[in-house]
Amino acid sequence: MGEKEWEAIRQLSERLDRLQQELRALKASHGAWVHPVESALSQRGLPVASHGETTHVMLPPEAPQWAADRLYELLRRYSFRLFVRDLIHSSGTSSLESLSRYCSLKTVRSYLKELERIGVVALDTQGRWRWVRGPVPSFGPTLEWYVWQIFQREFLAPAIFNVRLDRTRHGGDYDVIALVNHRLVVVEVKSSPPRGVEMPAVKAFLNRLGEVQPDVAVFLVDTELRMRDKIALLFQEALAESGEEGAEVRRLVHELFHVNHRLYLMNSRRGIYSNMRVCLRDAFRWHPMPGRFPGHEENRHASGL
Numbered sequence: 001m002g003e004k005e006w007e008a009i010r011q012l013s014e015r016l017d018r019l020q021q022e023l024r025a026l027k028a029s030h031g032a033w034v035h036p037v038e039s040a041l042s043q044r045g046l047p048v049a050s051h052g053e054t055t056h057v058m059l060p061p062e063a064p065q066w067a068a069d070r071l072y073e074l075l076r077r078y079s080f081r082l083f084v085r086d087l088i089h090s091s092g093t094s095s096l097e098s099l100s101r102y103c104s105l106k107t108v109r110s111y112l113k114e115l116e117r118i119g120v121v122a123l124d125t126q127g128r129w130r131w132v133r134g135p136v137p138s139f140g141p142t143l144e145w146y147v148w149q150i151f152q153r154e155f156l157a158p159a160i161f162n163v164r165l166d167r168t169r170h171g172g173d174y175d176v177i178a179l180v181n182h183r184l185v186v187v188e189v190k191s192s193p194p195r196g197v198e199m200p201a202v203k204a205f206l207n208r209l210g211e212v213q214p215d216v217a218v219f220l221v222d223t224e225l226r227m228r229d230k231i232a233l234l235f236q237e238a239l240a241e242s243g244e245e246g247a248e249v250r251r252l253v254h255e256l257f258h259v260n261h262r263l264y265l266m267n268s269r270r271g272i273y274s275n276m277r278v279c280l281r282d283a284f285r286w287h288p289m290p291g292r293f294p295g296h297e298e299n300r301h302a303s304g305l
Contacts (some may be wrong), residue, residue, distance in 0.1 A: 183215035
């Protein structure tokens with residue numbers, strides 16, 4: 001081997017050494033990085049035990065980015081979300097007609113083809129289908145994933161979902177937590193219709209808000225049905241029982257309601273993103289500075305009310 005060849009090997013070796021050093025530095029800096037939402041929660045004395053578990057989310061964790069993009073676009077359609085709920089509660093041997101309660105048979109076939117393309121279901125030549133990863137127990141985790149994606153894609157806001165907090169007294173499970181305009185936003189996501197929401201769930205939600213003390217909270221029910229007939233009444237009753245002065249459920253617009261412009265009750269009519277945007281803009285307009293969150297017993301006594 002000649003002198004030129006040895007010199008080329010030496011130069012390549014030096015370049016390799018530099019690349020390895022840069023890689024080690026990059027790994028070290030990445031290891032020190034903390035998610036902004038985790039940081040905000042830790043500063044409240046509520047460290048995050050876990051978040052982002054996708055075991056029960058429809059989309060496989062190894063799915064490519066284009067598949068996540070396509071599922072996100074599909075989930076924007078209320079008819080698709082209704083279709084997926086029916087799909088989860090059926091089986092591969094069920095007739096396709098049983099999946100067409102909220103859309104046409106042609107649309108059912110189209111949706112199944114889309115889910116096959118992104119690796120969620122497999123179809124056979126007879127049109128029967130099966131889950132690729134095994135049965136999906138409920139639509140809730142996938143809906144949480146979708147709301148998490150909304151914050152990141154539409155609001156360009158850091159967010160986490162399927163969150164478990166340490167050192168809490170009222171249960172540390174939170175569906176979606178985001179940091180929007182430097183404000184902590186907590187979203188409770190309900191995939192069942194209003195008839196599936198009862199008072200214990202409302203009180204538990206208010207207690208969890210009292211521990212985290214977010215700047216904004218949203219109770220989202222994925223339905224196009226009215227919120228005033230049950231959900232608004234449940235919250236009004238729960239707040240009245242807590243003795244919170246001035247905590248009254250008021251209509252914001254359409255079927256969106258608020259309590260002191262900090263707690264919002266919203267359905268998905270006109271779109272989840274559109275409704276979320278209305279609620280956040282209202283909250284930031286009325287509360288340019290963070291304040292005390294209403295409806296929490298311990299917090300009320302601490303403030304002398």
